[in-house]
Amino acid sequence: MFAFSVSKEPQAVESLIDAAKNDKSPHLLPAGPHPLTSNSAERYPENVRLLLFMTLATNLYAACPLPQPAPAGTNPQVHIEQGRFQLALTELTGSDAHTAYLKSKAEAGLGDLEASLHSAEQALEQEPARAEYHVQVAAACGRLAAKASLMKQLGLARRAKKELDAALQLNPADIDGLYGNMLFYYAAPSFVGGDKAKAEAAAEAITKLNPARGHLAHAQLAKDRKDATAEEFFSRQSVEVDPKFYEARATFAAYLLESDRAAAEQNACEAVHLDPNRALAWVTLAEAAVADQCWDEMFQVLAAAKAAVPESYEPEYAAGVALVRLGMHYRWAVQFLEHYEGPNAATAKAKLAEAHGRIEAALASH
Numbered sequence: 001m002f003a004f005s006v007s008k009e010p011q012a013v014e015s016l017i018d019a020a021k022n023d024k025s026p027h028l029l030p031a032g033p034h035p036l037t038s039n040s041a042e043r044y045p046e047n048v049r050l051l052l053f054m055t056l057a058t059n060l061y062a063a064c065p066l067p068q069p070a071p072a073g074t075n076p077q078v079h080i081e082q083g084r085f086q087l088a089l090t091e092l093t094g095s096d097a098h099t100a101y102l103k104s105k106a107e108a109g110l111g112d113l114e115a116s117l118h119s120a121e122q123a124l125e126q127e128p129a130r131a132e133y134h135v136q137v138a139a140a141c142g143r144l145a146a147k148a149s150l151m152k153q154l155g156l157a158r159r160a161k162k163e164l165d166a167a168l169q170l171n172p173a174d175i176d177g178l179y180g181n182m183l184f185y186y187a188a189p190s191f192v193g194g195d196k197a198k199a200e201a202a203a204e205a206i207t208k209l210n211p212a213r214g215h216l217a218h219a220q221l222a223k224d225r226k227d228a229t230a231e232e233f234f235s236r237q238s239v240e241v242d243p244k245f246y247e248a249r250a251t252f253a254a255y256l257l258e259s260d261r262a263a264a265e266q267n268a269c270e271a272v273h274l275d276p277n278r279a280l281a282w283v284t285l286a287e288a289a290v291a292d293q294c295w296d297e298m299f300q301v302l303a304a305a306k307a308a309v310p311e312s313y314e315p316e317y318a319a320g321v322a323l324v325r326l327g328m329h330y331r332w333a334v335q336f337l338e339h340y341e342g343p344n345a346a347t348a349k350a351k352l353a354e355a356h357g358r359i360e361a362a363l364a365s366h
């Protein structure tokens with residue numbers, strides 16, 4: 001029986017792939033942590049991770065050669081944009097307003113919503129004339145409201161709207177403020193100010209300021225109202241307006257995953273080429289590999305993603321969830337999910353329990 005190595009030295013990924021391909025017992029629980037998900041930054045020193053990226057990722061798609069991942073650097077704002085939230089937090093050691101603002105964004109990305117609101121409030125208290133700080137308080141309130149009781153939801157929703165109004169009074173062209181207003185108007189009930197027409201108007205206002213982001217905003221509204229035709233149209237428009245806009249390319253790739261996997265993989269590859277240090281496009285590539293049941297490619301994608309974005313567990317999480325949904329290789333799913341830490345922790349826990357249950361049932365039937 002094949003079991004993932006627990007050696008402290010990096011195992012040759014080619015051997016790992018060969019062993020995985022030859023494995024005939026997908027329902028058995030593996031013996032130890034997967035080398036790509038447990039203490040990866042420690043197991044894979046920088047030179048080894050770069051070598052993995054160079055030797056694996058560049059061969060994923062011959063039509064889309066991938067660049068070497070950029071050095072991590074020490075810019076927490078860039079790391080937050082890339083989704084490298086834990087790395088950003090380690091760099092945010094000051095007590096000034098901007099540091100508190102960035103900490104709030106990183107904490108939100110890690111799912112620590114109470115801490116995110118506290119940090120956002122600290123930033124706003126120090127500099128109440130900054131529109132983006134009002135927007136961040138609103139964002140934290142909005143995310144907390146989604147998980148709160150009905151009574152708390154109303155209070156948080158009203159506070160979010162108050163902060164958004166303050167932000168747009170300070171800067172009517174604040175795109176994040178307009179986007180927050182759009183989300184509020186669409187999701188909130190009418191008795192606290194919800195208005196679908198105003199949501200569309202906010203998206204249109206964004207489009208006038210930044211067409212690519214505006215089309216993405218319209219795509220989000222289409223997704224929320226389950227209008228797949230409009231969602232595809234606006235997602236495609238965003239890419240066409242700005243082909244080098246990573247978020248547009250990666251979002252469009254994720255959308256295409258269900259309807260056109262080849263196009264999804266191509267767009268995800270283009271996104272990885274634009275910025276290999278972000279996780280979203282790697283997630284789509286991992287999900288596509290699982291859907292195609294291409295196990296060697298799945299391991300290649302996960303190895304390359306870990307080399308490029310060592311702090312992110314999102315590609316492994318996506319692969320694990322996809323495997324459970326597919327009903328195959330539950331022990332791989334266990335390894336991918338049991339080390340997950342991030343905003344999808346509840347789903348990861350549920351899918352991990354499901355995988356364990358399927359393994360136990362398989363063992364009991366033999």
